[in-house]
Amino acid sequence: MKKFESKHPQVEFEVVWRPFCLNPLFKTKCGKIALYDEMAGGPGKFQPHLDRVSAAGEPYNLKFSVTGDTGPTRASQILIANALRRRGPAAQARVVEALFRSHFLDGKDISDEDVLVALGSETTGLPADVVRADLRDDDNCRFVDDEAEAAVEEKGVEAVPCVTVSGKYKVGGYQEKEVFEKLFERIWAENAGV
Numbered sequence: 194m195k196k197f198e199s200k201h202p203q204v205e206f207e208v209v210w211r212p213f214c215l216n217p218l219f220k221t222k223c224g225k226i227a228l229y230d231e232m233a234g235g236p237g238k239f240q241p242h243l244d245r246v247s248a249a250g251e252p253y254n255l256k257f258s259v260t261g262d263t264g265p266t267r268a269s270q271i272l273i274a275n276a277l278r279r280r281g282p283a284a285q286a287r288v289v290e291a292l293f294r295s296h297f298l299d300g301k302d303i304s305d306e307d308v309l310v311a312l313g314s315e316t317t318g319l320p321a322d323v324v325r326a327d328l329r330d331d332d333n334c335r336f337v338d339d340e341a342e343a344a345v346e347e348k349g350v351e352a353v354p355c356v357t358v359s360g361k362y363k364v365g366g367y368q369e370k371e372v373f374e375k376l377f378e379r380i381w382a383e384n385a386g387v
Contacts, residue, residue, distance in 0.1 A: 212274060221264065258300040
């Protein structure tokens with residue numbers, strides 16, 4: 194996006210993250226590697242995926258960690274949704290970045306309420322008691338559940354990441370940056386640079 198914006202200064206991207214539940218039946222905590230192996234088809238099956246992601250992270254000095262535990266992602270989805278609602282897209286982006294860093298690089302359990310409260314308060318500036326209350330609020334739970342269901346039923350989301358550009362161009366799964374560069378140029382050309 195930054196590359197495209199530098200080429201077309203009149204263009205400004207706004208990124209908004211929407212809830213999606215990768216594994217809705219996942220209800221308990223477990224070790225990350227056990228979960229990823231299960232999702233990939235059995236013991237040792239996740240390693241090729243980790244190798245691919247690790248190779249992609251090397252130029253950015255990102256060292257992925259699959260240590261520690263993880264659990265259901267609903268609470269982290271609530272944190273993301275409420276960051277947008279309370280503080281806007283920039284705060285939401287900080288929350289998502291911190292969640293990714295905590296989970297994929299630092300080995301933290303982002304299903305743990307205390308981890309989420311600390312992360313949410315630090316990245317949004319909201320008081321810890323407000324973040325905790327948001328995570329426990331039944332209306333927030335229903336909102337996230339409804340959004341996650343709509344992502345599948347109405348928008349056809351099947352995997353993460355899934356990026357929708359301009360409300361109609363869907364790019365699913367991990368993709369190289371060139372895929373997005375070509376898509377942005379295509380949209381630019383279709384709209385005659387307007």
